Amino acid sequence: MRIVTISREFGSGGRELGKRLADLLECDYYDKEIITAIAVNQNLDEEYVARTLDNHGWENIPLSFRHTFISSMTSMQIVLLIEQKKIIEQIAKTGKDCVIVGRNADVLLAEYNPFNIFVCADMDAKVRRCFDMADKNENLSRKDVERKIRSIDKNRSQTREMITESKWGDRASYHLVVNTTDWTIKELAPAVKAFMECWFRRENEHSIIRSL
Numbered sequence: 001m002r003i004v005t006i007s008r009e010f011g012s013g014g015r016e017l018g019k020r021l022a023d024l025l026e027c028d029y030y031d032k033e034i035i036t037a038i039a040v041n042q043n044l045d046e047e048y049v050a051r052t053l054d055n056h057g058w059e060n061i062p063l064s065f066r067h068t069f070i071s072s073m074t075s076m077q078i079v080l081l082i083e084q085k086k087i088i089e090q091i092a093k094t095g096k097d098c099v100i101v102g103r104n105a106d107v108l109l110a111e112y113n114p115f116n117i118f119v120c121a122d123m124d125a126k127v128r129r130c131f132d133m134a135d136k137n138e139n140l141s142r143k144d145v146e147r148k149i150r151s152i153d154k155n156r157s158q159t160r161e162m163i164t165e166s167k168w169g170d171r172a173s174y175h176l177v178v179n180t181t182d183w184t185i186k187e188l189a190p191a192v193k194a195f196m197e198c199w200f201r202r203e204n205e206h207s208i209i210r211s212l
Contacts, residue, residue: 002027002200003092003114004099005106007168010152011126011145013185014119017178018101020189021196027097030088034103037087038080053080054155081163102156106173107164113203115196118174123149125181175199 004021008014015031022029032046035053039046088105091098092112100109106116121129123146130145160168171177176195178188 001092001095001112002097003105003109003112004117004196005109005114006099006101006117006119007104007106007156007174008102008119009121009126009169010149010156011130012119012121013129013180014117015101016185017117017119017180017189017192018099020185021193022099024189024193025097025099027099028091029099029101030091031101034084034087034091034100038083041083041087042079049080052077053084054152104160104164107160107166115176115199116174117192117196118169118171118177120169120177120179121181122179 002025004018004025006014006018006021008017018031019029032050035046035050038044038053039049042049084103085108088100088103088108091100092109100114106114126149127142127145130149131140134140157168160166166173176192176199178192180188
């Protein structure tokens with residue numbers, strides 16, 4: 001079984017990279033599907049689940065005071081985080097190859113030895129990608145987009161540190177860091193796939209040697 005997890009900066013193209021990798025590998029892909037599963041299991045609206053999980057409201061809690069984290073959460077946030085963890089673990093237990101985007105899956109599934117990718121880009125590239133993907137009816141300024149990027153990335157960083165006590169974006173936590181600046185995701189996906197397959201092949205060989 002091969003599990004690939006993707007953490008990413010907002011606007012870096014990490015979601016698209018995950019989908020293209022899943023297509024190239026002909027394996028299952030999980031992103032918003034996790035939110036859908038949580039909503040079904042908890043009999044809740046998908047938008048409400050996404051909003052509750054992604055807009056936690058604990059951005060101003062000092063990271064040195066993790067003991068305040070639980071007390072800052074609502075009971076529903078705790079329920080949904082537990083449900084999310086359960087669903088991600090269930091995905092791994094199916095034993096099928098898959099790509100999982102976000103949700104700290106790399107930490108939650110560490111025992112399965114996944115291949116962990118972090119996707120980043122410079123601010124100009126992220127802003128351009130956000131404008132390309134935005135609804136044409138949205139009247140956003142560059143300042144608005146930059147503010148959104150920084151806010152979402154700060155939230156992801158805070159959430160990871162508080163839940164997992166590991167640093168979001170720390171290169172030591174990932175097997176591959178992909179900078180998408182000046183690249184299209186379509187160009188990068190085959191190269192990432194080739195590197196990933198080499199990594200899994202080596203890990204499999206090491207596993208066989210250790211078992212002898």
